[in-house]
Amino acid sequence: MPSQTRKSHFRTIQKFKTDYAPVSISQYVSERTGMHVVVADQKGPKVQGYFALATEIFDDSGSPHTLEHLVFMGSKSYQYKGLLDKLASRAYSNTNAWTATDHTAYTLDTAGWEGFAQILPVYLEHVILPTLTDAGCYTEVHHIDGEGNDAGVVYSEMQGVQNTGGEIMDIRARRLLYPENVGFRYETGGLMPNLRVLTADRIREFHKEMYQPKNLCLVLVGEVDEENLLQILDDFEDTIINDIPPPSAPFKRPWVESAQPPAIAKTIVETIEFPEEDESMGDILIAMFGPDCNSAIETAALTVLLTYLAGSSVSVLENIMVEKEELASAIYQNWDARPNSVIWIQPSGVATDKLAHVEQRLFEILREVNSKPLDMKYMSDCIGREKRRIKSQAESSSSFYADGIINDFLFGKRDGSTLKDMGTLSEFDSLEKWSDEKWREFMRKWITDAPHISLLGTPSKSMSEKIKADEEARLAARRKELGPEGLAKLAEKLKDAIAKNEVEIPNSLLQKWPVPGVESIHFIESITARSGQAKKLGAPSNRIQQVVDKQASDVPLFLQFEHVPSNFVNIIVLLGTSQVATEHRPLLPLFLDNFFNTPIMKDGKKIDFETVVTQLEQDTVSYSMNGGGRIGDAEGLAIQFQVEPEKYAAAIEWIRTMMFDSLFDETRLKAGIAKILADIPEEKRSGNSMMYAVDSMIHGDKDSNIVARGTLVKAVYMKRLKNLLANEPATVIGWLEALRKSLFTFESMRTLVIADIEKLPNPVQAWKPLIAGLDTTKELLPLVKGKDRLSPDGKNPGNYGAVIVPMPTIDSSFLISSAKGPDDYNDPRLPALMVAISFLDSVEGPVWTAVRGTGLAYGANFRKDTDAGHVSFSIYRSPDVHRAFIAGKKILESYIDGTAKFEDHALEGAVSQIVCNLADEQATMSRAGQFHFVNGVVKGVDDEYDTRMLKRVREVKVEEIKGAMREILLPLFKAGSANLVATVAPIMKENMVKGFTELGFKTQVKPLSAFKESYGLEGEEGEDEGDDDEEGSDDGGSGSDEEMSEED
């Protein structure tokens, strides 16, 4: 079988090592088709592929985006919708894709090379030779349904974004930046009027033009068998060579050989409206052209300069405009890589009546900064921090390589000389030598003196109403024109198209691909060692434990070490919260925000917060204090540091300082509350977030930090706290002091260090200062489980019934159903439940087909939460959650009663996905280390737990799966055992009440304001109740702008 005689058509352009990470990069090109391949050999269990096409179009038809969806509908040799995803899930893989203005990228994310290698040629055929049928375009892109509504997967997706403020401002900026002959001007996602008239032929034509191998670059990040890869690609090219345009035919390289935009002639400041009920807050978008993205030195300078200006709370724009003058809740900055890159500066959360003033103030500050010498010490800090950040990403992120390589493919030189720049960070060394004058000149050229475009995004209630009225009129006119007959015809046409798309995949075809072995999944080894109180969990015997034990220890602190060959040290201090007083819990959002942004006392002197943040930034890659959810302890809090090994002791000193020597400062607290309050209107606009928020208010008790930190508490509590702080600052500061005392105790700290422990000086002793002043005789307090923080309704789901929450800001609906589930990690039902959920939720699987495939919702899935002892079923963005809920119930019942069959390949896919999730959880060195900690410390299971679980998962019988579905999941659909929360557009209210009542649920309607909670903090006489009580206000709604995951 080995075919050594054949010479590969792929030529090696170059191979080089990066000097900042243990990663080499190889670049190849096919001499037959011109296809490009770049491999970055990052270590770890995951192989991640990005297949990028340089796509350029001069209209808003949405052809690039619609094509992205259609690729997943079948290919020349595999004319079945869903085949690719079904195969992928069995091969430990997930697929996804995105469309940007300048490229479309398809992703293949796999555990282990073997699975990746299996899917690669099938996937590539879908990209190069998709079927692109009329029926596929009809259902996926746009059609008119039997009720006369516009529908289609892409259409609905764009409907969700087109009228949002962000999108409206973005398009307007591009229209002003680019003339008609430059592709960056256009919305490649497709505008709704254009999508309504887009033809299948136009999409096919675009595919033929752009989706040629020579316009395709494969980026692979992970442990790749490169010889095997090139052979697979050679074989693949054999199969397509006769179906593609001749590789020698002339081809104009998109973007590079196209017209370039002229410079901005003069500054434009323009007010632009976007539809919004709440007219109080707007946004500003500022754009200007920057340097050529092929210049490593100039783009590095731009990144550093933007960090210097607006990268953190001490940088000048943020410091003055956010922290001091409270003119904005944040100032975002970034730049898009292009031959003429674009610099974006975005002050957000700006009071509408101050938009023009804030825009002027921003440039006034910039000019002032430029008129005086820069703070070169801080500039140097920014350079150092950016270098550390890149090193850290290069070690742990695949998108770091993908972004750089895709940009190079789009705009760089084909001889590899520009990609070679990825090999070093030497441009930062050059920047270290830049003089103050050189920096200021650079800043004048690109920012301060550069003509720019400023958009003042202004919320408009009347625009919101007009869009709604226009849309209703348009649809009414169409229905009238079509008449009942026309509508019936359309319903029939849609049915036909769906039937054509949904041809069943023969089992024999799926069985042609065996499930790949797991041998090629190389998990990162992390060696555990323990010290102090942690030893009570058992001290392993290995060489790292010996290193730790050698330090004769008088440090009783709970310390777990995870040894991995990383260039960085990750520290996590997990804090239990059982001692926090109930009435102090709603202070947590402020406490967390303030933790690192506050003055300290040092040697009897007060150090201001700017100095604190500046020094923190010098010593770290990153630092944060957040909820403990990411490390499996949703009720805990976590302080996290990433530093270089030589800063290990410094990081510990910082933790000590911020815990015990920080000062609560009235001005800082005031700024913190202002930021929290500015973000609330947006949080309260989201149907999905509010569904979860209401759900936690019903199921959690007041001692739950998830409840106390939730938006519905913050909305009222923070407003009152703001008043109290103004009138009685000592009271508020007293409460924060009490909260601090209850958090930072010896008995509530568990510490994790993930690092190359052998290279760490004094891994144990370094912690001594932290506990110096603490009472170390106390026993560790147990961690609080989710199940310990349930309300009576949380403990016994079913009594509460269903609640419908009308929200004027949404035009669709969201639902979550909760019921009891296993609350013990050793519950014998868990393996079967895991397989059942993985099976039901798989891509193109039962729930997907029943709910998403029928247009009943954008997504729906089951989840188990062992920590709280709950299971849930949630529906994401549905035109009718009641119907989607019934569809979910029916599909579940069909598997329980045997009318639907468990196909072997689907069960194999379910098990593969569990393996895949396990690899995801340990994908990088720091995550591998965390994984052990979560298991051993948070969940309290032993190291062999997952191996054992996986073995049992593989042995699960169909009867056991049915049992888990019947006993654990079916109760989610039954009155008496489930509680339901649905956030819905107001117009849906009556139907929902009727629908869920018919299903037997005790159903009530409550406004969002009914769930607010102030923890006993009273409002003042005459308090403006308007914003935290929307009962009286007559909001109309403008469409939700949820974070959505782009999917095929």
Ligand SMILES: [Zn+2]
């Ligand atoms: Zn899409």
